[in-house]
Amino acid sequence: MSPAESTNPLFLGLDLSTQQLKAVILNNDSKVVYEAAVHFDRDLPHHATVNGAIKGPEEGEVTSPVKMWVEALDLLFQKLQDGQVDFGAIVAISGAGQQHGSVYWSNEATSLLASLDATKTLSEQLVPKAFTYPKAPIWQDSSTTADCKRLEDEYGGAQSLADRTGSRAYERFTGNQISRIRRLWPSVYENTARISLVSSFIPSLFLGRIAPVEISDASGMNLMDVLTGRWDDKLLEICGGPTLRSKLGPEPSVGGTTLGKISDWWSKKWGLNLDCIVAPFTGDNPATVVSLSAPGDALLSLGTSTTFLLSVSPSDTPPKRFTTSHLLAHPTDFRGKIVMLCYKNGALAREHVKDKYANGHWHNFNELVEETPPGCNGHMGFYFPLPEIIPPNVVGEYFFTTNLVKTTVKPPLPVESVPASIHPRAILESQFLSIKSRVAHILPENSPHLHRLVLSGGGSANHIFRQMAADIFDMDVYVSSTKEGASSGGSLLAKYAWWKKFNPEGSFEDMTGGQVMGLTCVAHPSKETAGIYDGLIDAYDACEEQVVKIWASNSKLG
Ligand SMILES: Nc1ncnc2c1ncn2[C@@H]1O[C@H](COP(=O)(O)OP(=O)(O)O)[C@@H](O)[C@H]1O
Numbered sequence: 001m002s003p004a005e006s007t008n009p010l011f012l013g014l015d016l017s018t019q020q021l022k023a024v025i026l027n028n029d030s031k032v033v034y035e036a037a038v039h040f041d042r043d044l045p046h047h048a049t050v051n052g053a054i055k056g057p058e059e060g061e062v063t064s065p066v067k068m069w070v071e072a073l074d075l076l077f078q079k080l081q082d083g084q085v086d087f088g089a090i091v092a093i094s095g096a097g098q099q100h101g102s103v104y105w106s107n108e109a110t111s112l113l114a115s116l117d118a119t120k121t122l123s124e125q126l127v128p129k130a131f132t133y134p135k136a137p138i139w140q141d142s143s144t145t146a147d148c149k150r151l152e153d154e155y156g157g158a159q160s161l162a163d164r165t166g167s168r169a170y171e172r173f174t175g176n177q178i179s180r181i182r183r184l185w186p187s188v189y190e191n192t193a194r195i196s197l198v199s200s201f202i203p204s205l206f207l208g209r210i211a212p213v214e215i216s217d218a219s220g221m222n223l224m225d226v227l228t229g230r231w232d233d234k235l236l237e238i239c240g241g242p243t244l245r246s247k248l249g250p251e252p253s254v255g256g257t258t259l260g261k262i263s264d265w266w267s268k269k270w271g272l273n274l275d276c277i278v279a280p281f282t283g284d285n286p287a288t289v290v291s292l293s294a295p296g297d298a299l300l301s302l303g304t305s306t307t308f309l310l311s312v313s314p315s316d317t318p319p320k321r322f323t324t325s326h327l328l329a330h331p332t333d334f335r336g337k338i339v340m341l342c343y344k345n346g347a348l349a350r351e352h353v354k355d356k357y358a359n360g361h362w363h364n365f366n367e368l369v370e371e372t373p374p375g376c377n378g379h380m381g382f383y384f385p386l387p388e389i390i391p392p393n394v395v396g397e398y399f400f401t402t403n404l405v406k407t408t409v410k411p412p413l414p415v416e417s418v419p420a421s422i423h424p425r426a427i428l429e430s431q432f433l434s435i436k437s438r439v440a441h442i443l444p445e446n447s448p449h450l451h452r453l454v455l456s457g458g459g460s461a462n463h464i465f466r467q468m469a470a471d472i473f474d475m476d477v478y479v480s481s482t483k484e485g486a487s488s489g490g491s492l493l494a495k496y497a498w499w500k501k502f503n504p505e506g507s508f509e510d511m512t513g514g515q516v517m518g519l520t521c522v523a524h525p526s527k528e529t530a531g532i533y534d535g536l537i538d539a540y541d542a543c544e545e546q547v548v549k550i551w552a553s554n555s556k557l558g
Pocket residue numbers: 017018019020302303304305347348350351362456457458459460461462
């Protein structure tokens with residue numbers, strides 16, 4: 001029986017995120033039947049990554065080894081086989097990738113991918129020959145400030161760029177990463193035949209040929225017109241010169257389509273059915289929107305990054321004014337859009353506080369949060385071990401007392417004057433207040449009232465984080481039965497592409513019935529505490545303004 005006729009089809013969704021490669025397998029009732037993960041630092045320690053990444057050697061540079069990702073896919077399939085997954089029942093594969101990261105293919109890549117030998121692993125055959133650059137710049141990179149400035153200047157300013165692409169120039173956005181590689185290592189650029197995003201890299205391995213970039217993830221490049229979903233010639237020229245179009249391949253692929261069937265290597269090596277289809281993978285954040293939210297929901301992803309996401313109604317208009325937010329094309333609805341805020345100092349900054357002030361245990365961290373009253377007895381703390389995205393590029397730790405902040409611009413407090421026990425609550429408060437203070441500005445006009453907040457990612461398992469989110473955003477908080485929103489989204493995208501073969505006119509919502517599977521309400525806001533946090537927004541804004549000023553003046557001095 002071919003997979004298309006299978007009565008018990010399985011859908012494989014992958015997520016190549018910052019710290020892990022994860023897999024979720026759904027059955028036809030959209031129930032999770034299997035989950036597995038390869039953790040980069042733990043399972044592949046010979047790559048010497050810290051939290052999945054390598055910093056430097058150049059200032060601001062953050063990359064991941066491409067070989068590690070290929071080895072992770074080899075190992076993940078070994079784990080799935082060890083878990084007795086029925087590979088022959090998988091009818092469709094899709095997934096997600098951390099956004100913005102890029103992979104540089106050599107001229108040999110096409111023939112290597114097309115002639116894989118089933119007696120060898122992917123890694124043995126592809127690395128290093130299929131790549132011109134052994135590392136992939138990832139979303140934590142902040143080495144492209146000069147390239148961002150040039151792009152905005154040559155495109156007519158930050159607002160013009162945001163009108164066209166949905167975002168002003170950001171260091172991690174792929175067009176600026178490409179621009180830097182071309183500027184610093186012209187021969188690497190010249191010898192690169194194709195460039196993939198993380199989300200188009202993985203399906204290329206399944207297809208045995210290089211996959212197109214996907215429309216929603218392409219919104220994180222500063223290269224695509226976010227309304228038409230097509231590459232913008234002027235942007236391609238500024239970032240990569242006349243050859244960039246051919247390096248990017250065709251126009252971005254749209255949701256619900258099929259890229260093709262798996263290459264025969266997957267059948268010979270692992271016993272997958274040759275009729276198994278591969279659907280476009282998307283960014284990890286858009287994939288999480290697909291799996292965990294319906295219109296009117298807000299989504300807070302507490303993965304390595306902290307992201308806040310809203311799926312907004314179909315719109316033909318560009319963002320009115322650029323803020324620190326991004327507008328992304330939607331992975332299943334050509335006219336739909338996603339609004340996103342993204343913070344680099346999410347989980348890793350919280351872990352830093354846990355290790356320094358709570359003996360390295362979430363249990364102790366949580367106890368300290370509970371012992372400290374909302375508002376931290378008049379203290380506010382900002383924790384940016386990595387150069388932040390919001391506010392742009394700021395690094396360091398900053399502490400304030402909040403009672404006088406509106407009237408007096410006081411120097412920040414030294415860390416020694418802050419009681420050590422308040423840091424766990426202080427970091428959660430400032431991270432969440434930063435989002436709260438921006439929500440009203442990023443909501444499109446006439447948006448429906450946000451009625452629930454869905455949490456995902458590693459941090460969503462923590463009951464204290466859940467309650468803090470409920471209190472600060474003043475919304476009921478929900479979590480899914482799986483915290484792996486992105487890989488679940490990937491498996492739903494796989495199912496959608498397969499379902500479309502029988503329902504060519506059907507929408508994603510027709511397939512799901514507009515329902516988000518498996519959500520449970522885990523926290524209700526305390527009205528009294530929510531009131532305290534409402535009252536702290538102005539203080540938060542004033543403190544953040546000071547942080548930016550102090551950082552700017554220190555950077556000038558430095
Ligand atoms: N109980 C917990 N409380 C708070 N944070 C947690 C907890 N468990 C895991 N995390 C955080 O989750 C992060 C990983 O989240 P995950 O969604 O797997 O990341 P990514 O998808 O970016 O690789 C870890 O860095 C850790 O800080």
